[in-house]
Amino acid sequence: SEDVRKWLKGLAPDKAAGPNATSPRVYKNLSTVLYIPLYTIYQRMFQLGQWPSSWKHSAVCPIFKKKNPAEYTNYRSISFIDVPSKML
Template sequence: MEIDFDEVLDDIHIDEQTVKQKLEGLETEKSPGPDGISARMLKELKSQICRVLVDLYMTSLTEGRLPQDWKTANVSAIYKKGDKTNVGNYRPVSLTCIICKILESIIRCTNFIRNS
């Protein structure tokens, strides 16, 4: 199946209610990404930052670009089990920016609704 990303992104409209719902649903125990912005901070400031995030998301979609910081991840090796000197006994965990995760979630939900 081929996806036309121009079509997918052009028709997405993000509103304050959607962003506020995503912010309210954040798990505050999660670690922040490389930008250092925690889920707790975003959740507690949702009323103050909601409009700014909507504008930022819509600009990103319109221009077809993401801020460079959103493309960065902190990668850590997490031990599973067995010999700790064996690299195969570790798995990578990537911490990405929560603000970008919210946008990704909105896009996934929008596409799911369209394809249902």
């Protein structure tokens, strides 16, 4: 559980939120109360061998690379996932 607490405290608050729109700043500011419930959830996930379906979703955003912006081949995609899912 201490690893979860340390990870939450070390989050970069200015990073993008995932599909649930909860900013990493919220997780960081509430780290002292969230780390035990999150640790419990992670332990249960490992026991059951299951990943929560809501944590399987991501927000995909195209990022322009170079040259002509009208061509789709000049973009790469990035996926934003929720902070609790990213921790694992």
